[in-house]
Amino acid sequence: MTFKSILFKKEEEFDPSQQEPKFFADLNLNLIVDEITKTKEAYDLKPFFYHSLKSVDNITYRQKILKDIEQEDVFGALKEFESAMNAVKSGLEKVEKLSCKYQKERWFLDSVDLYCYGVVKLHSSLSSLTVNSEGLLSFSSYLESYIASDKFKEMLEHTKILKQGLDEVKYTLFIKENKIRVENYKNEEDYGKTILEVFERFRQFDVEDFKAEFHKSEYANHIEIEILKCVAKLNRALFDDLEGYCLTYENFIDEYIKKFNKEVQFYISYLEYIKPLEDLQLRFCYPQTVQSKNDIQNQEGFDMALGHKLAKEDRAVVSNDFYLKGKERIIIVTGPNQGGKTTFARAFGQIHFLASLGLKVPGSKAKLLLFDNIFTHFEKEESIQTLIGKLENDLVRIKDILEKATDRSIVIMNEIFSSTSLHDALFLAQQVLKEIIEADSLCVFVTFLDALTELSDKIVSMTSTVKDDDVSLRTYKIIRRQADGIAYAISIAKKHSLTYECLIDRLKRN
């Protein structure tokens, strides 16, 4: 088993300079990915989050790795490794910046030491923890042979010897007037201890230290450097050894290990992003990705971007279900405004897209289409164009979508034609839906046009809902229901005691 990448099992066309997909902004996936990668900019992870996997194999490869990493101890081991690698990086930056040879060499040594420690620690963690995924197992065996290599063993040993040698160096400075004499330490007594002992008899209870914290400037001043040179002279053999060491191990970081550390951040950053949501008891699951559209479903899903925002504000997040069985392909969402319709449509798209990245998705259970593309068209309110110009422009874009959409595409339309006359809107929407039905794409179609739901048996109707006892409160629940608007009207009537029963009852007392 040779290890190549923790993100791809099979070679797949992957463009590292990939740009954000077109549908990202409509689905708020841009917000999600921005947030996920916010603290990891150095790794340039975004292209990975833009790239939908094309094969189930690769999806499964990632899902299994993620399942492993999800375990607290594995996650912790990887985080620890990351921080070791970060420390190595900043150590090497010091090597670049500093000018004093003895300082550069020490930073280099410490960087190698951190690297070796990090690698060894990661290996021992991975081999002692339960890891089942092909990806991590193969990486682990790669590490095993790396650590067992003579080159690494020699480096480790040499590092240890030098570290120990330097740790043992102890020198004294005798300062008088403007002179400093540097010598090796000869067991002179700690005078502070002597003083404390002399006055120990007065101690009533421990008192806090009153020590100065010295400003930690990054650079040693010239006196310090002079002293360091003297110390190097006092320990010549040690410092000669250090010099040779630095030349020997100039490129000590293994390329695959470096790549692994970068790529594994894809999983780590995602898990860190969904943690607050999971803490709120929101469900996530590993979806089954399928080629067939006969049984598409997701239970207790939600819009992750909104969920993340609400979680920060400590507000409740509402989850929704959807399913499409047999011939069903299109969900038409109607109902009161601000009732969560757009959110529902976004969630549908997000969940499918995240599944294609090989990640866990919102929901307790999910069976999702392995799509070839996602197309979205969201009505944008602000526009400087004339209505006709806008409509034309919209239609051009929609036509483009309809031409590209296949029977494995996902099409999400949100409130299109809402600025057109009702008659025109109905006509246009019907035409668009016919095309989608023809193409046999999966589709979520958010609209105010109730009548559209009758168009085909491929269409299912879902509506946003309000609380029965108070219509001013929205539940943000989107449920499968005929779009007749009556339930909504009845609840208002009830509130004003104007339903049949209410009226009979009231009239009795009159």
Add this chain to the structure above:
Amino acid sequence: MKVFLMYKDRDFNLNSPLCELSENTAYDLELDTIFKAMAKEDEFFYKVSKKAVLESLVDVETILYRQEVLKDCIKNEDAVKKLYDIAVQSIEFEKKAYFLFFNKYPESVLHSSVRLMEMFTETLNDLKNLAVENRDKFSSEGFKRFFEMVEKELSDDYFALIKKHLKNLEFRGGMLISAELGSGNRGKNFILRELKEENRSFVERIFSKRKDSYLITIHERDEAGAKALGELRNKGINSVANAVFKSAKHILNFFEILKTEVAFYLAAVNLYKKLKSLNEQICFPVPLKKETRKLVFSGLYDVCLALTLNKKVVDNTLDTKDKNISLFIITGANHGGKSTFLRSVGLAKLMMQCGMFVAADSFSSNINSNIFTHYKRKEDVEMESGKFDEEMKRMSLIVDKLKKDSLVLFNESFASTNEIEGSEVSKQIVSALMEYGTEMLFVTHMYKFAGDFYEKGLSSVMFLRAERKDDGSRTYKIEEGKPLKTSHGKDIYRKVFG
């Protein structure tokens, strides 16, 4: 060097929190009057008195330990005052020096600490002389130990040693600092080392070239270098400056504790002198184990009343013999001295349990785990909830803190509802507390409550009554007597309206 004048084996902690309910106790028993007499306008005395009185001791041994120390203080007031002054003077030194510690720059910390140490050396010397002069005049275990310790620890040799070290810290001969290689090979763990005699000769050789020794000379005009050298010196003396600072703090803490503990006794002496000036008697009480139930006294009077009226006041005498009384129900005439009596018992218990004398000719009783008061409060105390609700709330707080052998003083409690309900509640509370092992004194007007208890004829309950002469006038004496149905409101009415 431990002070140990308040406890045989530990310090008196002025700043540990008191039980939340002790403010109630202080309020109900008007302890402020006593604290003021003890403090004589000294805020520190007030603070110490309050803490010591409210933080009751719960072991007989320590009470007796303090009684002996206090007796010494009454006998040798001048010497004790001198002791107090030495502590105060030392603390003043520190206050004056304190502004020097506004930064943590090691050179200035060290300099200030050494100065402070020099001043402390003088007061420590005064302390030693005081000990030598007075050791034979004191007989209490506490003072004897204290003076012996001072003499032993502050020997002449020791003073010489201090002097030597303080001189060393001037670094006339240069300073020796050890260091190790830290991050980026920069120096770390700077520690000042003792300069031995051989180092001194090495000082002489500082210009000589040797293989294992390298010399750096900072040029006169190298200002940055001079600054760097200064920083190095500071790093070097950081730990020793801290050590001297801490040592000075230790000495200061010793004086702080000394001041606090002596303050309590001097405050008690103040009260003693005040009561003597009113021709009142005091006695050192005989504390008994808390498991016993005994209350025996003669000539017990209310200190607060005496202090407020500034004259000798009425006293009471009682003896529970071997009856193991755990509940006293006190009834009788309005303004007949019931509250005064209740307070005099509470004060005596509190004063006894902080190691003080008691306002009586003689007094002996069991000590209590703690002492609570539950007094009827004035109308305006609680606005939000009803009065009875408020009473219950306070009672509940007491119950939260109640231990076996606690003492609760009730003064017209639970009477803010009608008598039948109040009596029922009182009965239920008191019965439960009795079973738990609480000692109680209960002043009440509720005949239903008092009478019902009387009917039960429990041997552990004693009934006391404010006495009334046949002509209706009051003696303000409380004596054993069963509860009477009629209150004496009529008397007062008659007295007022003639």
